[in-house]
Amino acid sequence: MTSLQPQASSLSFELDAKDGAARAGILQTRRGEIETPVFMPVGTAGTVKGIRFAELEAPDLNAQIILGNTYHLWLRPGIEVIRACGGLHNFIGWNRAMLTDSGGFQVWSLAEIRKVTEEGTEFRSHIDGALCFLSPEISMEVQGVLGAEIAMAFDECPPGQIDHEAAKRSMELTLRWARRSKEAHVAQAGSLHHRQALFGIIQGASHLDLRRESLERTTEIGFDGYAIGGLSVGEEKPVMLDIIEDIAPRMPADKPRYLMGVGTPEDLVESVARGVDMFDCVLPTRNGRNGQAFTSRGKLNIKNARFTNDTRPLDETCACSVCQRHSRAFIRHLYLAGEMLASILLTHHNLAFFLDTMKRVRQAIRSGQFAKFRREFTEQIHSGLE
Amino acid sequence: MTSLQPQASSLSFELDAKDGAARAGILQTRRGEIETPVFMPVGTAGTVKGIRFAELEAPDLNAQIILGNTYHLWLRPGIEVIRACGGLHNFIGWNRAMLTDSGGFQVWSLAEIRKVTEEGTEFRSHIDGALCFLSPEISMEVQGVLGAEIAMAFDECPPGQIDHEAAKRSMELTLRWARRSKEAHVAQAGSLHHRQALFGIIQGASHLDLRRESLERTTEIGFDGYAIGGLSVGEEKPVMLDIIEDIAPRMPADKPRYLMGVGTPEDLVESVARGVDMFDCVLPTRNGRNGQAFTSRGKLNIKNARFTNDTRPLDETCACSVCQRHSRAFIRHLYLAGEMLASILLTHHNLAFFLDTMKRVRQAIRSGQFAKFRREFTEQIHSGLE
Numbered sequence: 001m002t003s004l005q006p007q008a009s010s011l012s013f014e015l016d017a018k019d020g021a022a023r024a025g026i027l028q029t030r031r032g033e034i035e036t037p038v039f040m041p042v043g044t045a046g047t048v049k050g051i052r053f054a055e056l057e058a059p060d061l062n063a064q065i066i067l068g069n070t071y072h073l074w075l076r077p078g079i080e081v082i083r084a085c086g087g088l089h090n091f092i093g094w095n096r097a098m099l100t101d102s103g104g105f106q107v108w109s110l111a112e113i114r115k116v117t118e119e120g121t122e123f124r125s126h127i128d129g130a131l132c133f134l135s136p137e138i139s140m141e142v143q144g145v146l147g148a149e150i151a152m153a154f155d156e157c158p159p160g161q162i163d164h165e166a167a168k169r170s171m172e173l174t175l176r177w178a179r180r181s182k183e184a185h186v187a188q189a190g191s192l193h194h195r196q197a198l199f200g201i202i203q204g205a206s207h208l209d210l211r212r213e214s215l216e217r218t219t220e221i222g223f224d225g226y227a228i229g230g231l232s233v234g235e236e237k238p239v240m241l242d243i244i245e246d247i248a249p250r251m252p253a254d255k256p257r258y259l260m261g262v263g264t265p266e267d268l269v270e271s272v273a274r275g276v277d278m279f280d281c282v283l284p285t286r287n288g289r290n291g292q293a294f295t296s297r298g299k300l301n302i303k304n305a306r307f308t309n310d311t312r313p314l315d316e317t318c319a320c321s322v323c324q325r326h327s328r329a330f331i332r333h334l335y336l337a338g339e340m341l342a343s344i345l346l347t348h349h350n351l352a353f354f355l356d357t358m359k360r361v362r363q364a365i366r367s368g369q370f371a372k373f374r375r376e377f378t379e380q381i382h383s384g385l386e
Numbered sequence: 387m388t389s390l391q392p393q394a395s396s397l398s399f400e401l402d403a404k405d406g407a408a409r410a411g412i413l414q415t416r417r418g419e420i421e422t423p424v425f426m427p428v429g430t431a432g433t434v435k436g437i438r439f440a441e442l443e444a445p446d447l448n449a450q451i452i453l454g455n456t457y458h459l460w461l462r463p464g465i466e467v468i469r470a471c472g473g474l475h476n477f478i479g480w481n482r483a484m485l486t487d488s489g490g491f492q493v494w495s496l497a498e499i500r501k502v503t504e505e506g507t508e509f510r511s512h513i514d515g516a517l518c519f520l521s522p523e524i525s526m527e528v529q530g531v532l533g534a535e536i537a538m539a540f541d542e543c544p545p546g547q548i549d550h551e552a553a554k555r556s557m558e559l560t561l562r563w564a565r566r567s568k569e570a571h572v573a574q575a576g577s578l579h580h581r582q583a584l585f586g587i588i589q590g591a592s593h594l595d596l597r598r599e600s601l602e603r604t605t606e607i608g609f610d611g612y613a614i615g616g617l618s619v620g621e622e623k624p625v626m627l628d629i630i631e632d633i634a635p636r637m638p639a640d641k642p643r644y645l646m647g648v649g650t651p652e653d654l655v656e657s658v659a660r661g662v663d664m665f666d667c668v669l670p671t672r673n674g675r676n677g678q679a680f681t682s683r684g685k686l687n688i689k690n691a692r693f694t695n696d697t698r699p700l701d702e703t704c705a706c707s708v709c710q711r712h713s714r715a716f717i718r719h720l721y722l723a724g725e726m727l728a729s730i731l732l733t734h735h736n737l738a739f740f741l742d743t744m745k746r747v748r749q750a751i752r753s754g755q756f757a758k759f760r761r762e763f764t765e766q767i768h769s770g771l772e
Binding site for chain 2: 045046047049050051052053054072076077081084085086090091092093308309311321325326327329330332333334336337339340341343344345
């Protein structure tokens with residue numbers, strides 16, 4: 001049997017400041033340094049929707065790491081195409097760091113699940129209805145070909161309001177899959193172009209005792225980092241924050257803590273306050289395509305008639321290339337005319353706002369001003385648009 | 387009655403090289419110099435579809451002038467919004483030169499025409515079916531508010547295969563409208579923020595005698611430049627090139643010659659060879675959105691299965707930012723996945739190819755090598771993809 005002792009990690013993580021439970025640090029990958037807390041734009045099908053990679057690298061965004069979705073890429077274009085094109089970085093033309101999820105969440109949220117067995121999950125593709133099967137071993141193999149710096153263990157993601165018994169059953173399955181993910185990951189390490197880091201995922205739905213047990217037993221297996229999965233999936237927001245507040249500080253202090261799929265700018269700041277280091281979320285891109293801008297004074301719905309002649313930028317305090325050039329009136333016109341540029345500009349601004357917020361979070365932690373930052377940020381974001 | 391004597395023009399045009407009938411020159415506007423022959427990307431509704439303005443300004447495109455469509459902007463967002471936002475340049479955030487068409491062509495191609503009278507055209511909006519009326523005076527007023535450096539006279543654009551009698555009737559109407567456009571333009575000049583140049587449009591369908599008459603009588607009215615309208619609207623390609631070959635050299639040599647709405651890269655080169663200075667066309671943007679790339683070796687349909695694993699750029703000889711970074715395989719994947727980035731990348735590359743072709747055309751004319759360039763360009767574009 002393959003040893004489960006961790007190999008020399010391809011990832012190093014060093015904390016350089018703490019302020020309350022909030023932490024600032026550096027995650028070092030072979031593709032460069034990532035300052036934490038970090039927000040990772042979601043690049044579902046090999047593209048962060050609506051934005052060019054050069055813009056993600058530009059100073060006003062400067063995304064250090066993006067996420068790729070194993071489920072989407074596995075189904076289309078398929079792993080043989082990505083292998084033939086030299087892995088995901090080469091295929092899409094992105095040289096900075098990447099993290100791939102395991103596919104577990106997308107199977108739950110997008111596909112029609114046919115059967116969850118001990119072996120894995122049988123489901124129908126949301127693209128063409130084809131019958132597919134995903135397991136820890138297959139997820140690790142696919143993620144190995146994708147070749148991101150960070151891979152995720154294959155988990156089952158239950159609904160937020162699942163009862164204790166079902167949540168425990170699901171958690172136990174996720175734990176067994178975590179061990180199999182680790183074994184498969186270690187077994188294939190030698191055949192990979194480079195050693196990927198592997199993160200374990202803490203499940204347990206809204207049940208704190210299960211969350212604690214999941215954390216303890218996932219930590220026993222031993223991963224390069226730990227994620228909180230299965231939040232923001234239907235539970236109430238205070239429930240989510242309570243779980244984060246309880247679980248995050250118990251997670252290994254010397255490893256990155258990643259809150260999956262969360263959330264609004266306020267969620268990010270509140271979760272950092274509870275000790276989280278890494279985030280991803282589709283909100284800035286998805287809501288951008290739907291006409292919503294995130295600003296320092298809350299959400300702005302560009303469809304609103306009040307912006308018809310409004311020559312101000314989306315956010316008057318924003319330094320992004322969109323706010324430096326374009327008005328609310330113009331973006332509203334583009335949106336109503338169905339022009340692609342509306343999505344492009346709103347996506348860019350939203351990502352800039354999320355990434356800039358995290359930059360300010362890091363600065364606040366490093367200067368011991370995080371509590372003040374958090375208070376002012378929260379007050380301002382609830383103050384309403386001018 | 388208002389004088390029809392030309393005012394001091396806001397536009398100066400100077401030829402600095404000739405090679406056969408091909409001309410190279412400089413069109414000077416208050417918003418900078420435009421080297422001709424020039425291709426103008428089409429910014430229909432205040433956006434060149436699928437591309438950010440910063441990309442149009444980047445070195446690999448460096449578009450000096452873009453086109454705005456009066457018809458579209460008049461209907462949406464409407465002229466009061468654009469007036470309130472300080473004119474079209476301010477509204478969209480573009481500081482380089484612009485040309486607006488008169489709306490005549492779009493009424494013909496998009497709207498449901500109700501009635502063409504001496505006074506103007508009554509039609510139903512393609513957006514909401516609203517009854518609208520456009521005349522030379524209204525077009526001039528709208529174009530005055532838009533505030534482009536170059537405005538176009540309001541014309542009637544008949545179908546390509548219209549018979550001689552109907553074409554003559556339409557041409558006569560266009561001539562009367564040209565005079566009224568000029569009068570309205572002169573009358574409002576004092577009230578405008580800056581003096582716009584006004585171009586007249588030569589019509590006459592496929593009838594050479596009418597084209598010549600239209601040219602002569604349009605020139606008599608006197609404009610800052612002259613356009614050939616009503617081509618590439620259903621007539622055969624040799625008919626189009628014959629008309630250009632006959633008409634372009636007869637157009638005033640000291641004014642810019644603009645061929646409206648044409649065409650493929652080959653059409654551009656062939657029309658330059660016949661003496662044309664300015665072009666606009668939706669092909670690079672529209673075909674880009676439909677998965678077609680223009681390359682130095684002809685058209686490339688990105689949907690084609692042969693590109694599945696093709697790690698080469700769209701065009702191996704292209705220096706644009708897309709070809710420097712992304713493969714055919716990746717763009718094909720994006721296109722099949724319905725990702726916006728496919729349109730963005732194909733649009734960018736296509737515009738780069740059109741604009742770079744015109745740059746090479748100018749260099750060839752200036753170095754007396756245009757005939758050689760034309761021959762090699764044509765041979766290569768018909769040689770087929772590797």
